[in-house]
Amino acid sequence: MIGLFSKETRARIAVTPAELRVVLWAGAYFFFVLASFSILRPIREQFGVRAGPDKLPLLFLTTWLVMLLLNPLYGAVVSRFTRRRFIPLVYRFFAALLLVLFVLLMALEGEGLTWLGYGFYVFVSVFNLWVVSVFWSFMADNFGSGSARRLYAWIAVGGTLGSIAGSMTALHGLPFVAWLIGDSQSAVVPYLLLVSVVVLEAAVFCAKRVMARFDTQPDLGGGALDARPSRVGGASWDGLKEVARSPYLLRICGYLLCYTVTGTLLYFLQADIVGKHAASAADRTRAFALIDVVTQSTTLLVQLFLTRRLLATFGVGRTLGILPLVAAGAFAAVWIWPGFWVILIAQSLRRSARYAISKPAREVLFSVVPRSEKYKAKAVIDTFVYRTGDAAGAGILLGLRTVSAAIAPVAAVALPLTGFWAVLALGLGRAHAVRAARDAPP
Numbered sequence: 218m219i220g221l222f223s224k225e226t227r228a229r230i231a232v233t234p235a236e237l238r239v240v241l242w243a244g245a246y247f248f249f250v251l252a253s254f255s256i257l258r259p260i261r262e263q264f265g266v267r268a269g270p271d272k273l274p275l276l277f278l279t280t281w282l283v284m285l286l287l288n289p290l291y292g293a294v295v296s297r298f299t300r301r302r303f304i305p306l307v308y309r310f311f312a313a314l315l316l317v318l319f320v321l322l323m324a325l326e327g328e329g330l331t332w333l334g335y336g337f338y339v340f341v342s343v344f345n346l347w348v349v350s351v352f353w354s355f356m357a358d359n360f361g362s363g364s365a366r367r368l369y370a371w372i373a374v375g376g377t378l379g380s381i382a383g384s385m386t387a388l389h390g391l392p393f394v395a396w397l398i399g400d401s402q403s404a405v406v407p408y409l410l411l412v413s414v415v416v417l418e419a420a421v422f423c424a425k426r427v428m429a430r431f432d433t434q435p436d437l438g439g440g441a442l443d444a445r446p447s448r449v450g451g452a453s454w455d456g457l458k459e460v461a462r463s464p465y466l467l468r469i470c471g472y473l474l475c476y477t478v479t480g481t482l483l484y485f486l487q488a489d490i491v492g493k494h495a496a497s498a499a500d501r502t503r504a505f506a507l508i509d510v511v512t513q514s515t516t517l518l519v520q521l522f523l524t525r526r527l528l529a530t531f532g533v534g535r536t537l538g539i540l541p542l543v544a545a546g547a548f549a550a551v552w553i554w555p556g557f558w559v560i561l562i563a564q565s566l567r568r569s570a571r572y573a574i575s576k577p578a579r580e581v582l583f584s585v586v587p588r589s590e591k592y593k594a595k596a597v598i599d600t601f602v603y604r605t606g607d608a609a610g611a612g613i614l615l616g617l618r619t620v621s622a623a624i625a626p627v628a629a630v631a632l633p634l635t636g637f638w639a640v641l642a643l644g645l646g647r648a649h650a651v652r653a654a655r656d657a658p659p
Contacts, residue, residue, distance in 0.1 A: 232371065239430045240368055243356065244375025246427055249420035250352050251376040254345040255383025255509060256413045260406055261341040262505040264334040265488060273488065274611035276335060277481070280342040281604040287343065288601050293453035295592045300355065300449075301428055305421045307351050311344050312414045319414075322407035342604070348417075350599035355424070357583040357591040359431045362653040365584040366533070369577040370524035377517045377572065384509035386412060449589050456593030460602070465652070466594055468645050469582055470602045472537065475638035476571070477606025478613065479544050479631050483567065485614050486551055486624060487560050494557040504557075512565040512572070519573035533578050534646010540575035541638040543567055544631070552628040582645060585652035 232240060265273060294303045318337055325333050360368060387409060460466045491504050527536045547563035583591055617626045 232368065235434075236364070236368060239427060240371050242423055242426045242430065243372045246420055246423035247352055247372055247376035248379035248382070249416050249423060250348050250379065252379035252383035252386075253413045253416040253420065254341070254348065255380045255513075256386050256409050256416065257341045257344070258509060259384070259387045259503070259505040260409060261338050262488075262491075264338045267331075267334060268338065272335070273485065274608075274615055276338050276342075277604070277607045277611040279335075280339050281601070281608045283339060283343050284346075284601045284604045287347075288456060288597055289453040291347075291596055292451075292456050292593050295449050295596075296451050296453060296455070297448065299447065300358070300592075301425075301432075304351055304355060304424055304428075308348060308417050308421050308424075311348060312417045314340060314344075315410050315414050315417075319407050319410040322410070343600070346600045346603055347596075348420075350596050352424075353580045353583070353599075354592045354595050355427070357580065357586075357595070358588060360584055362581060362584040362649070365581045366528045367525065369580055370520055370528070370573075373524070373572070373577050374517065374520045377513050377520055380513040380572075381510060381517065383413075383416070384506050384513060388503060388506035388510060449592055451589055451593070455589060456595075456597040457601075459590050459594035460597050463586075463590070463594070465586070465648050466590065466598065468641060468648060469579070470598055472579070472638065472641045472645055473598060473602055474606040474609070475634055475641065476540065476544075476575070477603055478610040479548070479634055479638070480567070481607045481610025482614055482627050482631050483544075483547060483551070483564065485611070486555075486627065487564055490555065490557055490560045508561050508564055511561060512568045515565055515569040516573040519569060520577075524573055524577055527574060528578060528581070532646055533581055533649050534643045536578040537575055537642035537645060538639045540567075540570045541635040541642065543570040544638075545635040548628045548631045548635075552624050555624055582649050585649060 265276070268276065291307070294306065297303075298306070318333075318340065321333050322330075322337075356369070356372065357365070460470065494504060527539070544567050547567045550559055550563050583595055586594070613630060614627065617630065620626060
């Protein structure tokens with residue numbers, strides 16, 4: 218086997234001069250997409266802790282229903298417009314909703330603010346998946362399997378830097394603005410929404426620059442040479458149909474469901490532990506921002522030095538199998554040593570493995586599917602199926618909590634699931650290799 222740091226591996230993962238500019242613009246695009254979400258994430262999490270463990274399953278179910286309703290609407294938009302029009306439209310739709318939420322956060326208090334917190338939690342849970350899914354659909358529309366394995370890790374670095382920048386904005390921006398205007402930190406939290414809107418518009422600008430590069434050089438990413446600016450076409454419900462009839466896409470669904478179910482179980486444990494650690498909204502926001510900073514810093518190191526080498530050396534399947542192993546370790550650690558710093562490290566490692574290793578590898582899987590599936594079916598998987606796993610995880614936890622509030626039953630369910638998850642990863646790797654070989658030029 219070729220070594221991770223061998224000369225052969227370095228040659229296989231090199232970026233050509235022609236690819237460098239588009240990689241930089243795509244990385245900048247992803248930087249602003251994840252920065253916009255990372256600014257909002259700590260606010261969402263503190264609203265989740267404020268709602269309490271009893272309300273979180275209902276919020277997860279509501280998010281799932283919203284995803285189900287939005288998917289045919291998104292499918293209709295993709296069918297009708299070219300990507301040059303519908304990609305900015307999606308981002309500006311969410312930016313407009315952020316402006317509405319800002320006004321409401323400034324105006325409401327008491328019971329009204331409580332209900333708005335529920336709505337904000339659902340909105341951000343929808344927002345984060347959709348804006349990221351659109352980004353990776355666009356990447357899959359241009360990069361072939363070989364280019365994706367070489368370049369996705371570099372592009373993902375841009376997103377990681379954006380996550381760090383967004384988390385640092387939430388972590389340090391609150392006390393700075395509070396000092397500047399002479400008010401409490403809790404009072405200035407809504408202003409972070411305005412920052413997120415500006416950052417999201419910067420993502421639209423970068424997306425247009427990436428489009429311009431690919432529209433003039435459609436073969437730049439090693440994908441098909443058809444006319445990418447044309448409409449995808451089809452019907453609004455195509456995404457659900459494509460997922461249901463494709464064994465390959467169903468395997469991806471299974472992999473993602475294992476991730477989301479186990480992630481939801483660990484998320485609820487995190488909410489319990491952080492709720493005991495931090496009492497005020499500002500303290501909880503800062504605690505979750507700290508978790509984000511640690512996560513993204515670890516992610517960046519792995520992306521810079523390991524991700525491309527893992528994909529080149531181990532292939533897609535075994536690289537996908539790393540995350541289930543890390544998740545198993547996270548549950549075991551929290552089971553044995555429950556506490557804030559343990560959950561911080563466990564969540565950071567699990568999420569780092571997801572963002573730095575599993576996410577780029579999973580996105581490579583979509584480089585070998587038809588164009589309609591890259592936008593419509595992928596959106597169904599990244600949003601509806603993802604939140605289906607959340608809802609299932611929440612339901613499992615509710616069932617376990619009727620028996621015991623201890624961590625042991627949660628770990629007893631999660632650990633066997635990680636084993637099945639690893640088996641799915643290896644199967645996906647083999648299926649991707651067959652498709653990639655079929656699509657390779659003679």
